[in-house]
Amino acid sequence: MIKTILFDVDGVMLSEERYFDASALTVWEMLYSPQYLGVRSDSFTPAPVEEEIRRVRDQVFANDEVLDLIKARGINSNWDMVYLAFSYQVIRLVEALMPHVGDEAKSILRGQVDRAELAKLREWGAAYAPDFTVDYAAFIPEFAKGSAQKAEMLLYLNQITKERLGVDTEIFSRSSTLWQLCYETFQEWYLGDERVAASIGRETSQTGKKGFLTDEIPIVPPAEMIELFRTLKEKGYTLGIGTGRPTIETHVPLSEMKILEWFDPNRVVTASHVLEAEEEFPSHAPMSKPHPYSYVKGLLGLSAPNSDVVNFSLPIQKGDEVLIVGDSPADFLAARSIGCKFAATLTGLSGQEARAKFEDVKADYILDDVRDLLSILE
Known part of the structure; x- marks a missing residue:
């Protein structure tokens, strides 16, 4: 009984819709904002209207097919979802830069990736790969090749780096600096400017985010x-x-x-x-x-x-x-x-x-x- x-x-x-919206917006910001990677193929604003949120969500998660795969593999954390989606595109960008900066690009993925490392990638991307295109849907066949479940999915990024770039690394994990940055940026989106400091111990890096906490469904x-x-x-x-x-x-x-x-x-x-x-x-x-x-x-x-x-x-x-x-x-x-x-x-x-x-x-x-x-x- x-x-x-x-x-x-x-x-x-x-x-869960607002959580997934915030996750997609976090990936979007970290890819296109000049405070992060600053990829040029899309523009960024901290205050998107609903129509823009829907566009971003559809693109980042490939009409939710990426979400379906991640959820089916036992990942239940939005922070992990952001980290997986963003880190995969970082690997792709480094791959595009290797013919131009060689070992310097590889070195990015041998140590912890913080804002300074993202700034290097942003500068190199602008100089050597201005036409780099984010491919959100490529995440699906890449991870479908393996059988990683739950937290192993985060570690699988290390294997992808080895297979695609020939770089031996162990930096991709939930204890990484980049994971922490993804977590903090997500919190900025979900909580908004007024509440985020109580969560992450600092004000938002990009002001203008109203948050979703008072817009729950x-x-x-x-x-x-x-x-x-x-x-x-x-x-x-x-x-x-x-x-x-x-x-x-x-x-x-x-x-x-x-x-x-x-x-x-x-x-x-x-x-x-x-x-x-x-x-x-x-x-x-x-x-x-x-x-x-x-x-x-x-x-x-x-x-x-x-x-x-x-x-x-x-x-x-x-x-x-x-x-x-x-x-x-x-x-x-x-x-x-x-x-x-x-x-x-x-x-x-x-x-x-x-x-x-x-x-x-x-x-x-x-x-x-x-x-x-x-x-x-x-």
């Missing part, structure tokens, strides 16, 4: 979600959250919609808690989903030391008393690692098309949306 229910946020309560009407969570609480269920969103990006929209108050505050686990745990236990990183950390922490509570969480014996005893509600393969894999029940909601990126995938992996329950949860509970 289920006693504890742990929910993902994106694709379950809130639409609920998947079902907030009043109906409130009624659902009120009913679950009245029935005695313990409710928690395990999300890939940082704390501010979780608390602000859910509080404004009057949803957060229905969850046990000791069981609202965010990406901010994951990053803290990775700093404390770097040998266990990455710990974002599909790693079970978020949900195990939600099960034990925020007051539980991270040492207890990372060393918790899995699968858990009485796994049939815990239900995870999520929309992605990463959520499903986390639930299976924990040994608990899983309910898939068909309100993520793939919509109803995800039904067949969840049927294939034998998800315990498949729901049209989170409101159907009451139909499967006693």
Whole structure:
């Protein structure tokens, strides 16, 4: 009998669309802004109108085919999505520069890539490869050649560098300087000028970004979600959250919609808690989903030391008393690692098309949306 229910946020309560928009805009800025690579084939503005956002999203993620591939391989972090898409184009640019600057171009990919290194690539690109064209769709066949899953996808960039450029490197990983830069730039887009400093410890590098945090899209009407969570609480269920969103990006929209108050505050686990745990236990990183950390922490509570969480014996005893509600393969894999029940909601990126995938992996329950949860509970 289920006693504890742990929910993902994106694709379950809130639409992922604005996250994907922010991801695409981050890649776009880092490719075309003169503060980053400054590729000349497109223009950049920090305040695009909705029509421009749609154009950028369609191009950067090749009509979402790139997103589909990344999500299917178990990547659930928008920061990782940005890093993969941008880093791949960096590799392509270095390849285009090699006939002109040779070993100097190769050296860029043998050390950490920071703003200074991107500036070198920008200068060389303007001088030697002014006609370089970003090919977003090339990402798909490049990664389809391999079978890398989850965090291995980031490491696969090292193999691509070896195969295409003949450069032995290990710089591509979640602990790299470039990953941190991608993370910070994404936060600028999502939080906007007014809120970003609280997240990354500095003001935005490119002012003029309004952010998406106050422009969230609920998947079902907030009043109906409130009624659902009120009913679950009245029935005695313990409710928690395990999300890939940082704390501010979780608390602000859910509080404004009057949803957060229905969850046990000791069981609202965010990406901010994951990053803290990775700093404390770097040998266990990455710990974002599909790693079970978020949900195990939600099960034990925020007051539980991270040492207890990372060393918790899995699968858990009485796994049939815990239900995870999520929309992605990463959520499903986390639930299976924990040994608990899983309910898939068909309100993520793939919509109803995800039904067949969840049927294939034998998800315990498949729901049209989170409101159907009451139909499967006693």
